[in-house]
Amino acid sequence: MEDIIVSENLRFHYTNEYDEKAAVTEVLKGINISIKKGSFTAVLGHNGSGKSTLAKHFNGILMPSSGKVFVCGIDTSDENRLFELRQHAGMVFQNPDNQIVASIIEEDVAFALENLGVAPKEMRQRVDDALKAVGMYEYRYHSPSQLSGGQKQRVAIAGIIAMRPECIILDEPTAMLDPQGRKEVLKTIRRLNREAGITIVLITHYMDEAAQSDRVVVLDKGQVVFDDVPSEVFSNVEELKRIGLDVPQTTELVYLLRKEGIDLDSHIISEDECADAIEALFRTSNNNDDDKAVQAAS
Amino acid sequence: MSILKTENLTYTYSQGTPFEKTAVKNVNLEIEEGELVGVMGHTGSGKSTLIQHFNGLLKPTSGRILLEGKDIWENKTEIRNVRFKVGLVFQYPEYQLFEETVFKDIAFGPKNMGLDKDEIERRVRETAENLGLPQECLERSPFELSGGQKRRVAIAGVMAMEPKILILDEPTAGLDPHGRDVILGQIKQYHKKTGNTVLIVSHSMEDIAKYADKILVMNKSELFCYDTTVNVFSRSKEIEAMGLDVPQITRVFNALEQRGLNFGKQVYTVEYAKELIMKKLRERGKVTRC
Numbered sequence: 189m190e191d192i193i194v195s196e197n198l199r200f201h202y203t204n205e206y207d208e209k210a211a212v213t214e215v216l217k218g219i220n221i222s223i224k225k226g227s228f229t230a231v232l233g234h235n236g237s238g239k240s241t242l243a244k245h246f247n248g249i250l251m252p253s254s255g256k257v258f259v260c261g262i263d264t265s266d267e268n269r270l271f272e273l274r275q276h277a278g279m280v281f282q283n284p285d286n287q288i289v290a291s292i293i294e295e296d297v298a299f300a301l302e303n304l305g306v307a308p309k310e311m312r313q314r315v316d317d318a319l320k321a322v323g324m325y326e327y328r329y330h331s332p333s334q335l336s337g338g339q340k341q342r343v344a345i346a347g348i349i350a351m352r353p354e355c356i357i358l359d360e361p362t363a364m365l366d367p368q369g370r371k372e373v374l375k376t377i378r379r380l381n382r383e384a385g386i387t388i389v390l391i392t393h394y395m396d397e398a399a400q401s402d403r404v405v406v407l408d409k410g411q412v413v414f415d416d417v418p419s420e421v422f423s424n425v426e427e428l429k430r431i432g433l434d435v436p437q438t439t440e441l442v443y444l445l446r447k448e449g450i451d452l453d454s455h456i457i458s459e460d461e462c463a464d465a466i467e468a469l470f471r472t473s474n475n476n477d478d479d480k481a482v483q484a485a486s
Numbered sequence: 487m488s489i490l491k492t493e494n495l496t497y498t499y500s501q502g503t504p505f506e507k508t509a510v511k512n513v514n515l516e517i518e519e520g521e522l523v524g525v526m527g528h529t530g531s532g533k534s535t536l537i538q539h540f541n542g543l544l545k546p547t548s549g550r551i552l553l554e555g556k557d558i559w560e561n562k563t564e565i566r567n568v569r570f571k572v573g574l575v576f577q578y579p580e581y582q583l584f585e586e587t588v589f590k591d592i593a594f595g596p597k598n599m600g601l602d603k604d605e606i607e608r609r610v611r612e613t614a615e616n617l618g619l620p621q622e623c624l625e626r627s628p629f630e631l632s633g634g635q636k637r638r639v640a641i642a643g644v645m646a647m648e649p650k651i652l653i654l655d656e657p658t659a660g661l662d663p664h665g666r667d668v669i670l671g672q673i674k675q676y677h678k679k680t681g682n683t684v685l686i687v688s689h690s691m692e693d694i695a696k697y698a699d700k701i702l703v704m705n706k707s708e709l710f711c712y713d714t715t716v717n718v719f720s721r722s723k724e725i726e727a728m729g730l731d732v733p734q735i736t737r738v739f740n741a742l743e744q745r746g747l748n749f750g751k752q753v754y755t756v757e758y759a760k761e762l763i764m765k766k767l768r769e770r771g772k773v774t775r776c
Contacts, residue, residue, distance in 0.1 A: 233662075234662040234663070234664050234665070235632070235633060235634060235661070235662045235665060236632070282660070336529055336530075337529070360660075363659070363660045364659065364660060366528055366529045366689050367528070367689050367729070367730060367731040368528055368529065368729045369529070393660075393661070393662050393663065395663070396734065432662060432663060432664030432665075433662070433663055433664070434663035436734060437692065437733060437734040437735040437738075437756050438734060438735070438738060440756045441735060441738075441756050441759050441760060441763075444756065444757070444760040445760055445763060445764075448760070448764055450763075450764075450767070459734060459737055459738050459741065460741070462738050463738050463741040463742050463745070466738070466742060466747070466763060467742060467745055467747055469763070469767065470747055470766070470767075470770070
């Protein structure tokens with residue numbers, strides 16, 4: 189599969205606008221990653237690890253201090269192609285209230301299309317499709333103030349998909365939502381990925397969300413420390429906790445049991461896998477000749 | 487005697503208009519002194535409206551709120567003192583910082599209480615220390631701090647008033663796992679040290695399960711239950727049906743129960759889950775200690 193986002197030795201530091209001689213803080217220290225078209229990648233990292241800074245490089249909000257970022261083959265430091273770039277890679281931010289610009293939902297979704305000069309008939313079609321895709325079509329004539337946080341985030345996503353992008357980057361889209369809103373948004377993201385083949389880059393603090401992705405990239409101090417499928421990444425329980433992250437409760441339980449000497453696969457992440465493994469533990473224990481020889485070393 | 491009691495508490499927004507909505511309906515509740523309570527309920531369940539009654543930000547449409555046995559609205563001029571006794575930390579409290587220095591910001595509440603200078607100084611330094619804010623940061627502007635530090639300054643401002651009841655509305659919203667554990671650990675520490683009553687509103691069942699002794703659940707403007715953590719999670723199916731989350735580990739154990747593997751206990755923390763599994767394995771002679 190072809191790569192849609194490529195970063196080559198990406199480095200970034202913020203400069204002090206008032207004092208050019210002031211010490212610079214380097215936020216990204218040489219990031220090399222490539223993201224496949226149609227994939228669903230989660231980016232984890234504690235506050236200040238550089239994950240939002242990285243995300244902002246993917247649609248040209250920030251430019252690398254050195255190194256390169258290519259999105260859909262476009263060099264993000266090429267200012268002449270910035271508009272084009274942002275049509276291919278849309279971004280959804282954390283706070284739902286900061287992203288809605290219009291007073292009627294369907295007008296908000298049409299905002300980008302108006303800027304792009306899409307013909308009215310085509311626009312009508314795209315807005316309707318986008319609202320249907322996020323399950324907000326019935327709310328098209330509502331005012332944003334009547335919506336919940338999760339609904340507002342879905343409208344923000346609709347505004348992006350109306351542009352028919354190849355890739356959506358979401359920077360902690362569920363951080364300010366309640367569990368219901370989180371579920372709605374995540375379901376929408378996953379469906380867009382699976383059914384419409386849109387590439388997803390999801391920045392998140394929630395381990396259960398990351399567990400649903402194809403690939404987890406973990407950042408710490410501006411560097412990639414893990415980059416693998418979720419089950420591999422989460423099996424590094426101690427290392428993740430050391431850098432201020434967490435693992436799903438299922439993985440943690442398996443980790444604790446393994447420490448007691450119980451023979452379990454360290455790659456368990458879903459609830460079903462966890463229940464299966466525990467069930468198997470007792471099934472074999474009923475049946476002594478099939479004993480898996482569990483010895484607690486204490 | 488309970489520290490906080492509500493009697494048939496009802497609150498209706500915009501009464502007498504077409505937008506009339508009863509947000510809290512007939513709530514009867516008794517919170518004992520020194521309890522650490524988790525407050526849950528989905529968005530719109532009435533939990534925020536309820537907690538805003540506890541320090542007199544909202545006045546009940548009908549019913550009463552008793553603080554240490556006294557109706558808080560009996561004498562209107564006394565409501566100021568109620569707000570000193572019941573401290574409320576809003577969601578994203580760091581947006582409310584306004585002073586020039588961290589010290590002045592934390593001192594704002596105690597100063598308004600009319601405390602003398604030495605007492606204010608003691609309280610500010612003590613709370614800052616309890617919340618892990620280094621002394622040297624007290625002279626800095628709160629706006630220079632990191633997000634997590636700002637939040638702790640805002641919480642310190644309310645804690646320094648030493649309220650009998652401290653209520654925090656989603657104190658960990660938007661924080662990373664480490665920041666979340668630090669703040670909750672500090673709140674737990676504060677609770678242990680002062681013995682004061684603490685209420686934490688949270689959407690994270692995993693956090694509530696880990697820290698709270700008792701849980702208050704609001705659903706559709708009514709009090710669904712107020713009970714010990716074990717008892718509340720034993721009703722996990724009803725709670726899930728309300729659109730709330732139960733801890734992932736609870737869901738795993740519910741699934742195991744359905745498959746006929748019963749541990750006989752309600753599981754809501756990972757540690758406890760591990761203990762139960764180990765115990766059962768030992769009972770079956772599956773695990774031998776060497």
